[in-house]
Structures are given as C-alpha cells and as structure tokens.
Amino acid sequence: MLALDLTAYWAVTVLKVAVVLALIPAGALILGYVFLLKMMSFMQSRLGPMEAGPGGVLQLVADGVKFLQKEDIFPDRADRRVFALAPVVVLMSTFLLYLVIPAGPRLVVQDLDTGVIFALAVSSISVIGVLMAGWASANKYALIGALRAAGQLIAYELPLVLAVVGVAMQAGTFSLQGIVKAQANGEIFGFGAIGNPFLFTQFIGFILFIVSAQAELSQTPFDMPVAESELVAGFMTEYTGFRFLFFFMGEFGTAFALAAIGATLFLGGWYLPGVHGGLADVVGPLVLGAKIMLVAFLIFWVRFSYPRLREDQLQALAWKFLIPLSLVNILATGVLKVVVK
C-alpha cells in the first residue's frame, strides 16, 4: 500500500515539475513579447519586431536560439565556480516561486500552509545569486550593480512583507489557497454575491505590494542595479550565452510569478463569481492568467513611463514613506477587524 502511495506521489510530482518547467519560459515569453516588445513599442509610436513570425511573436524564441549558439565565456579573473553557479541560484528562486501559486481548487503544486511567507522567502534567494554574479565577475561595474541590488532588496523587502500581513489578517491564513477562498466567500458591506477581492479593503496594501514588487524586480523606476547608461548591464555585464539567458528568464519568470501572487492576494486569484466545483479547475487558469496580465500591465506601464530614481531617493522612499505607511496599514486593518468587525 505504501509503495503504491509512493509511486502515485512520484508520478504526480514529476508531472507537476514538468508543468512548472514549461510554465516559466512560457510566462517569461508572454510577458517579454506582450509588454517588453509590443507595448513599449506602441507607447513609443513604433511597431517593434515584425519579421519573426506573425507580428513578431517568435522574436524571443529566435533570441533564445541565438543565445544557444553563443560561446560561454568565463573572464580570466573571475571566480569560476561562483560565476558558474550564480545564474542557477537566480533561476532556482524563480522556479520555487511557482510552487505555491494556485490556479484552481485542485491546480496547485503544493499548498503550503505558510504559502505567502514561503513565496516571499524564496523570492529573496535571487539576490544571493545576484551578489554571487557581481562578486565573481571581478568587474567593477558588476560589483557596484550587485551591491546596489542588495541594498534595494533590503529596502523593499520590508514593505512587501508588511503589505502581505494586512491580507493575511483579513483572510486569517497564510495559505494562498485559503486566501483565495476567503476572498471568494467574503462580502463587502453585506453584499456577498461577487465575493470580496482584497483590492477594495486592502487598497493601501495593494499599492505597497505593487511598488515593492516593482523594486524587487528591478523594473525601471528602481533599476539602479542594471542602470545601463552608467553600469553597462550591472551584475550581468560579464555573462554571455545561456547563462545570460538564465538571468533574463529569471527576471521575467519572477515578474510573472509576482504578478500571479499579487493577483491571488488582491484580485481573488482563480476565483470567478458563479463558477464552482470541477468547472473552476478549467476556468481557473484562464481567470488567473487574465488577472496576471492586468497586474503585469501595471508594473510594465510604470516601467515604461517613469525615469530612474536616484539611489538616495530610492532608499528614502522605502524607509521614510513605504515602511511607516505599511505599519499604519497593519494597525488600521487590526482596528477595523477587531473593533468595527
């Protein structure tokens, strides 16, 4: 009996690994094509890539094939082992993020009861990879970029974590599946038909989450770590070929996952009012996908619209504005929940 049970476990786990393996490049490609290539182009009154495939859809696939043919260069001075390992650490962090994101009542790799905390914890592993990359490159630009990345993560990790606390207070759990259920069953001012997406009751939390996610992803107002006009490419300067591609996949794969977590925490995740039971497993991924695109649109809209923040402005925004605001948000949520009900 135990052996059979174990076989079933492995069969299911291997299937889940395969699905997530397919999902990361797919998510990275979708975000890269729709937003980085096409939306940015349209915002700048140009067409963007048009040659590879209809409307240029295959451009990023062509880029991937190109990276495959590039020589794998290790600088002479680099710390070879750390240099080789850094992209693996970054990609591992992205990969683990997908573990806890639910796409339907039964469509989740592993619904850990510490879901949100787990997601935030593994998302910050990537900064170790970035520091490793910057340090091992033995390049001044790379080192400065990596140190900036670490400083940025330190500053924006706190508002991100504290923004999530407000959601956990309302849902009464850290499990992402539980948070979706709390939103599906909730009601706003006694009106329960559409559930209660925490976007309405945790609006400040949503703003905090989006701004911090933007910083964690080093998207443009917060892109000091890879500031191309002063640091070439920051911590990625010395990387070529596939290892460079890993950083790219890590960045966009993480963007996809963080958008999914944002959609789950604040927009109701896979839940669509009126869809229940087995049907939710079919419709869920589509609903979640639409919500991911909405959150990702916000992130990239800001990315293409605002100029880069200076390092001191970046730190001041986090420590003097976002962290006090998130503490106030927690207290306000507590008072509303305990005193007002």
Next chain:
Amino acid sequence: MSAFLRSYFTVLVFVGASVLMVGLMLGAGSLVRPKRPQPQKYMNYESGVDPIGTGWSQSQIRYYVFALLFVMFDVEAVFIFPWAVRVDALGVFGLVEMTVFIFILTLGLVYAWRKGVLRWV
C-alpha cells in the same frame, strides 16, 4: 512520511529539479555552441578600455547601516505574523499588545531617522 513533511519534501524535489534543468540546458548548449579561445575575450569588460587594477577593489557600502536596520526590522516583522492570522481569536487584548509593539517599533525608526541613519552619506 507525514503529510506535513511530504509537502516540504516536494520543495526539496523542486530544488533538485531546477538544478537538473539548468544542468541539462547548459549541457545541451555545450554541444551546439562554438569554442574559439582568444586571450582578448577573457579580459574584463570596462567599456572598451583595458581594465585597471583588480575588479575586487574596495568600494564604499553606503547602506551598511540600512542593512543592520533591516535585520532588526525583519526580525520584528516575524513577531507580527503569528498575531496577523489570529487577529479574531486574540481580540482587543491582542490588538492593544500589537499597537504597543508597533509603537515601539516606530519609535526605533524615528530614532534612526533623527540620528541621520536614513540619510544617504
């Protein structure tokens, strides 16, 4: 294996799978990509100029104090988590306790602010 341990065993499986995947991709790449060594290729890139000194020169870590502050605040945040999921059960008592806690936390931030720690030096 209990269900709790098994759920975290899946995490371990995923760590292994991610390393395996990257290894396979790099292995596949090594079959396709060229290798034509030239000494110039292995120099550090510093915008086209020959690199001066070593890459590991001393650099000023300006947010060193921020890092210390972060460690403290992050540990404090851990204390907020257990309360956050039990708000209803702990009621007014828990809320008052947490208000006091967050007040002291904010006092710490204000102290650091007044001391000029949050200034970019």
